[in-house]
Amino acid sequence: MSTHPILAALRKHKAGVVLIALQIALTLAIVCNAIFIIGQRIERVHRVTGIDESNLFLVTQQWVGAPDADDPAGIEKLDSMQREDLAALRSMSDVASVAPINSVPLLNSSWNGSLSLKAGSELRKGGTRTTFYFGDENMISTLGVRLIAGRAFTVADVQHRSLHDQTEPSVVIVTKAIADKMFPGGNAVGKAMYVDGSTTPTTIIGVVERLQVPGTGSWTNTFVYNATLEPLRIDANFARYVVRAKPGRMEAAMRLMPSTLYKVNPMRVLDEDSVKSFADIRAEAYRADIGMAILMGVVCLVLLGVTAAGIVGLTSFWVGQRHRQIGVRRALGARKIDILHYFQIENLMIAGGGAIVGVALAVGLNAWLMKHFEMDRIPVAYVLVGLVALVALGQAAVFVPARRASNVSPIEATRAV
Amino acid sequence: MLAYYIELAVRSLKRSPGLTILMVLTIGFGVAASMTTYSVFRAVSGDPIPWKSSQLFVPQIDMWGPTGRGADGEPPDAMDYTDAMKLVRDHRAKLQSAMYQISPSIVPADASKHPITTSGHAVNSEFFPMLDVPFQYGSGWAAADDEQRAAVVVISSKLNQKLFGGANSVGKTIDIEGKDYRVVGVLNNWNPQPRFYDVVNSGGFSTGLDDVFLPFDRAIALAMANNGNTNCNEIPKESGFVGLQHSSCVWIAYMAELDDASAVNTYREYLDGYAHQQQQSGRFAWAPNNRLRSLPDWLDSEHVVPSDTKVSLLVALGLLIVCLVNTAGLLLAKFLRRSSEIGVRRALGAQRNSIYAQFLTEAGIVGVAGGVLGLLLTGLGVLSVGWVLPKEIATLARVDFVLLALTLLIAVVATLLAGLYPTFRAARVQPAWQLKSN
Numbered sequence: 090m091s092t093h094p095i096l097a098a099l100r101k102h103k104a105g106v107v108l109i110a111l112q113i114a115l116t117l118a119i120v121c122n123a124i125f126i127i128g129q130r131i132e133r134v135h136r137v138t139g140i141d142e143s144n145l146f147l148v149t150q151q152w153v154g155a156p157d158a159d160d161p162a163g164i165e166k167l168d169s170m171q172r173e174d175l176a177a178l179r180s181m182s183d184v185a186s187v188a189p190i191n192s193v194p195l196l197n198s199s200w201n202g203s204l205s206l207k208a209g210s211e212l213r214k215g216g217t218r219t220t221f222y223f224g225d226e227n228m229i230s231t232l233g234v235r236l237i238a239g240r241a242f243t244v245a246d247v248q249h250r251s252l253h254d255q256t257e258p259s260v261v262i263v264t265k266a267i268a269d270k271m272f273p274g275g276n277a278v279g280k281a282m283y284v285d286g287s288t289t290p291t292t293i294i295g296v297v298e299r300l301q302v303p304g305t306g307s308w309t310n311t312f313v314y315n316a317t318l319e320p321l322r323i324d325a326n327f328a329r330y331v332v333r334a335k336p337g338r339m340e341a342a343m344r345l346m347p348s349t350l351y352k353v354n355p356m357r358v359l360d361e362d363s364v365k366s367f368a369d370i371r372a373e374a375y376r377a378d379i380g381m382a383i384l385m386g387v388v389c390l391v392l393l394g395v396t397a398a399g400i401v402g403l404t405s406f407w408v409g410q411r412h413r414q415i416g417v418r419r420a421l422g423a424r425k426i427d428i429l430h431y432f433q434i435e436n437l438m439i440a441g442g443g444a445i446v447g448v449a450l451a452v453g454l455n456a457w458l459m460k461h462f463e464m465d466r467i468p469v470a471y472v473l474v475g476l477v478a479l480v481a482l483g484q485a486a487v488f489v490p491a492r493r494a495s496n497v498s499p500i501e502a503t504r505a506v
Numbered sequence: 507m508l509a510y511y512i513e514l515a516v517r518s519l520k521r522s523p524g525l526t527i528l529m530v531l532t533i534g535f536g537v538a539a540s541m542t543t544y545s546v547f548r549a550v551s552g553d554p555i556p557w558k559s560s561q562l563f564v565p566q567i568d569m570w571g572p573t574g575r576g577a578d579g580e581p582p583d584a585m586d587y588t589d590a591m592k593l594v595r596d597h598r599a600k601l602q603s604a605m606y607q608i609s610p611s612i613v614p615a616d617a618s619k620h621p622i623t624t625s626g627h628a629v630n631s632e633f634f635p636m637l638d639v640p641f642q643y644g645s646g647w648a649a650a651d652d653e654q655r656a657a658v659v660v661i662s663s664k665l666n667q668k669l670f671g672g673a674n675s676v677g678k679t680i681d682i683e684g685k686d687y688r689v690v691g692v693l694n695n696w697n698p699q700p701r702f703y704d705v706v707n708s709g710g711f712s713t714g715l716d717d718v719f720l721p722f723d724r725a726i727a728l729a730m731a732n733n734g735n736t737n738c739n740e741i742p743k744e745s746g747f748v749g750l751q752h753s754s755c756v757w758i759a760y761m762a763e764l765d766d767a768s769a770v771n772t773y774r775e776y777l778d779g780y781a782h783q784q785q786q787s788g789r790f791a792w793a794p795n796n797r798l799r800s801l802p803d804w805l806d807s808e809h810v811v812p813s814d815t816k817v818s819l820l821v822a823l824g825l826l827i828v829c830l831v832n833t834a835g836l837l838l839a840k841f842l843r844r845s846s847e848i849g850v851r852r853a854l855g856a857q858r859n860s861i862y863a864q865f866l867t868e869a870g871i872v873g874v875a876g877g878v879l880g881l882l883l884t885g886l887g888v889l890s891v892g893w894v895l896p897k898e899i900a901t902l903a904r905v906d907f908v909l910l911a912l913t914l915l916i917a918v919v920a921t922l923l924a925g926l927y928p929t930f931r932a933a934r935v936q937p938a939w940q941l942k943s944n
């Protein structure tokens with residue numbers, strides 16, 4: 090079919106054509122960027138932490154009138170209080186294993202620093218950024234992190250000190266991400282390096298496959314899997330314990346947790362946030378991301394619905410307006426399918442034109458968002474899929490009015506309006 | 507005449523109910539999406555202390571030098587102990603306070619109850635008058651209490667409710683971390699959002715309430731742990747809480763009240779003079795790189811309004827524009843379909859203006875109907891933001907008269923705008939042409 094008559098007819102409806110094309114262009118621009126945002130959020134939420142998340146929960150508690158962590162006797166006392174707690178938790182029948190820990194992935198409470206191959210380097214600008222996990226010999230097994238080289242911590246490795254003490258441990262375990270970055274040649278085990286600009290070397294004794302940092306903000310994007318594990322119990326007026334319950338016994342273990350700890354020592358604070366399952370920690374960490382994805386999804390649905398309805402509305406009007414001409418064409422020998430094709434091709438031209446403008450708008454909007462917000466460049470695939478989707482939406486929307494047009498009887502030609 | 511146009515419009519809208527419903531739905535959804543996201547944006551971008559925010563300033567001192575600066579050359583956004591104490595002691599602003607976040611536990615007098623944990627800040631006495639903190643009972647403490655490291659405390663109305671059943675507790679004693687404190691003031695439901703006096707630690711918004719305020723120097727003397735962020739450019743040379751105080755690690759928030767431009771300039775000069783003096787004494791090996799931002803500028807530079815909120819608002823506004831373009835297209839179709847009716851009216855003597863009035867009335871009615879639907883959907887939207895947004899932000903969004911009025915107004919104005927071009931086209935219909943073709 091020649092496109093010439095279609096173009097000639099479009100020229101008679103400039104305003105309507107421009108409005109539909111503009112609507113399709115804007116819809117494409119917004120939907121592409123919204124879907125891109127959704128895709129990025131889903132990708133973020135699906136990052137693996139590297140730990141075995143089932144049956145895992147975290148206990149955070151604070152002692153009242155705790156001994157002073159700045160004097161040696163106080164540290165010893167705090168450490169014995171912590172060990173008493175650990176012993177009590179380990180003796181619970183529903184508990185498989187327990188480790189003291191300063192934080193867990195996604196908790197958004199972290200202790201960060203840097204590792205360097207040089208002694209005494211700058212803390213913030215030299216070396217490899219890392220988060221630190223402090224825990225005892227049970228930390229790796231309780232978290233369920235996979236050790237892929239070297240050995241795990243033993244009881245003999247584990248030290249204890251206050252939060253503000255700056256002595257660095259003699260041995261650490263690092264993630265594969267760190268090992269690969271610092272020792273690209275491989276075999277990081279047994280190598281020495283320097284923690285936090287220290288001048289005394291620390292030896293890497295093991296490498297774990299993967300362990301995510303506690304922070305989930307965009308500031309951690311550069312070191313998501315850079316974690317260093319230190320064999321250390323931190324002695325402070327508070328303590329955190331990561332607990333792995335026996336399969337299926339997590340609820341029971343969590344329920345018994347407060348009474349078990351109060352029995353060891355009642356002078357402590359446990360509130361509603363003190364005992365938290367890892368599933369809850371994960372949900373809280375990604376709540377904003379999931380919310381944003383849902384919001385963008387709703388906006389996309391409304392947009393596509395409105396645009397489809399708009400196409401149906403305007404095309405129906407055109408069909409009504411051209412009843413007589415359609416009748417004439419049918420009388421002159423056009424088949425039903427020709428009329429159907431006429432409206433489909435007409436819509437393809439309008440939607441195609443709008444979508445091409447829309448592609449430019451989508452890329453422009455993305456560039457603007459990149460400039461003003463933390464946003465990545467939109468991959469071409471998103472824009473192309475958006476283009477195809479909107480043209481398909483246009484075809485689907487035009488089908489009903491176009492079919493009605495094709496059913497116009499040739500007799501209409503003889504009627505005087 | 508208006509009544510006649512309304513009658514005409516209603517009759518016309520009834521003639522094509524499908525198209526009418528489509529337009530009303532379009533306007534309703536477009537306006538509701540925009541107003542729902544706007545309600546969230548309005549909640550998080552508001553000024554927490556509008557009558558005074560232009561007089562409140564946050565000084566920043568560059569104690570880290572080039573190695574600690576971000577890519578934008580900004581100094582740290584908090585203070586170390588040395589500099590914060592120097593600024594408090596020099597007392598160059600009208601009012602000022604250093605602050606750090608604490609989380610002391612409170613032991614109830616009733617021995618059968620478990621201790622409770624609280625969140626709070628260690629502050630100087632001038633904190634309360636500087637921020638116009640409202641009191642239900644009593645007041646803040648005196649400057650002398652700062653110096654004497656007095657065991658005094660200001661508590662929130664919520665904690666007062668919990669411990670004293672809401673009665674006037676001024677003069678009563680509570681046990682904080684094993685020591686007795688005299689209550690000197692009870693706040694009157696003070697919960698500013700964003701938590702502007704310590705944005706660095708609250709991230710702007712928080713669901714928790716600050717329950718206790720203690721004298722800064724007392725908290726330091728008792729080595730009450732800092733519960734907020736600590737950022738270091740180098741590892742402290744000494745250990746313990748004292749080591750932290752002697753280090754250049756930043757963990758203290760600071761705010762000063764400066765009432766006019768000359769006071770601001772004087773204070774700026776004072777800060778630069780101080781940094782210069784530190785440079786001469788050899789503590790800083792770099793030129794002064796201070797900042798002194800007013801509270802609104804400070805909230806802006808700390809990105810207190812989440813970028814998600816801004817992007818959502820923009821996307822929703824985009825949706826509204828698409829809805830308007832859509833409505834314009836539908837109105838155009840609807841109006842031009844009645845060309846012959848217009849032709850007859852014009853031939854019978856109707857002025858162009860009458861045609862304008864008639865069709866804009868019709869657009870306006872669609873706008874009002876869309877606005878009413880938009881009101882309902884906005885109400886639903888604001889109620890359901892709790893499902894998708896983080897708690898600390900979702901709880902701030904609320905429906906009020908201004909939001910509802912704005913919803914209706916935007917719906918009507920937007921629909922009239924969308925109706926302008928279709929009406930213009932309708933008014934240009936040539937009567938002779940239409941009559942002839944019939």
